Amino acid sequence: xxxxxxxxxxxxxxxxxxxxxxxxxxxxxxxxxxxxxxxxxxxxxxxxxxxxxxxxxxxxxxxxxxxxxxxxxxxxxxxxxxxxxxxxxxxxxxxxxxxxxxxxxxxxxxxxxxxxxxxxxxxxxxxxxxxxx
Numbered sequence: 001x002x003x004x005x006x007x008x009x010x011x012x013x014x015x016x017x018x019x020x021x022x023x024x025x026x027x028x029x030x031x032x033x034x035x036x037x038x039x040x041x042x043x044x045x046x047x048x049x050x051x052x053x054x055x056x057x058x059x060x061x062x063x064x065x066x067x068x069x070x071x072x073x074x075x076x077x078x079x080x081x082x083x084x085x086x087x088x089x090x091x092x093x094x095x096x097x098x099x100x101x102x103x104x105x106x107x108x109x110x111x112x113x114x115x116x117x118x119x120x121x122x123x124x125x126x127x128x129x130x131x132x133x
Contacts, residue, residue, distance in 0.1 A: 001014055001018055023095045026095075026130055027092070027093040027094055027095055028093055030130040030131055030132065031091050031092065031093055031130065031131040032091065032092055032093070032094075032095045032098045032099075032128070032129070032130055032131065033089060033090070033091045033098075033128065033129060033130065033131040034089070034090040034091075034098060034099065034101075034102040034125055034127075034128045035081070035087060035088075035089055035090075035125070035126045035127045035128070036087065036088050036089075036090065036102060036105060036106070036123050036124060036125050036126060037084075037086060037087050037123070037124055037126045038086040038087070038088070038123055039086075039120060039121060039122055039123070039124055040061075040086075040121045041119075041120070041121060042063075043060050043061070043062055043063040043121075044060060045058060045059075045060060045061050045086070045109075045121070045123070046058070046059040046060050047059075047080070047086075047088055047123075049078055049079060049080060049088075053072075053077040053078050053079055054071065054072050054076075054077070054078075055069060055070070055071050055072065055078075056069070056070045056072070056078050056088065056105060057069050057070075058070070058105075058108060058109060058123070061109050061121065061122075062111065062119070062121055068108045068109065070101075070104050070105050070108050072090070072101045073092075073097040073098075073100055073101050073104075074094075074097060075092050075093055075094055075097055076090060076091070076092035076094075076097050076098050076101045077090070077091055077092065078090050078091075078101070079091075087126070088105075088123075090102050090105070091131060099128070102125055102128070105123050106122070106123055106124065106125065108123075109121070109122040109123045110122065
């Protein structure tokens with residue numbers, strides 16, 4: 001797409017719209033995938049997938065008794081990796097919903113009231129991109 005005699009804001013908006021349309025095509029054809037790893041030093045984090053892949057429950061984070069329940073956004077599924085231990089895979093056709101669901105999982109396991117340089121436990125995104133068939 002081209003735009004002549006345009007200001008930089010208009011060009012950036014045009015580029016954003018083109019990127020969004022390309023992401024829509026990629027999502028429908030290939031699907032987007034976020035791989036997340038459960039990282040822990042002492043207390044093993046237990047992730048349970050319920051509700052047919054629509055809900056993720058995280059238990060035993062830093063030895064806490066509280067169960068963290070994360071509901072995936074519309075059109076996003078979560079599953080455990082078959083080949084890798086302590087890995088969950090989040091897939092969906094919409095890149096916005098898929099990345100926001102991964103961010104919700106990441107933000108649910110933040111370390112509070114401790115030195116974050118020492119306590120590195122949590123759920124981190126290890127890789128993301130389109131799902132190649």
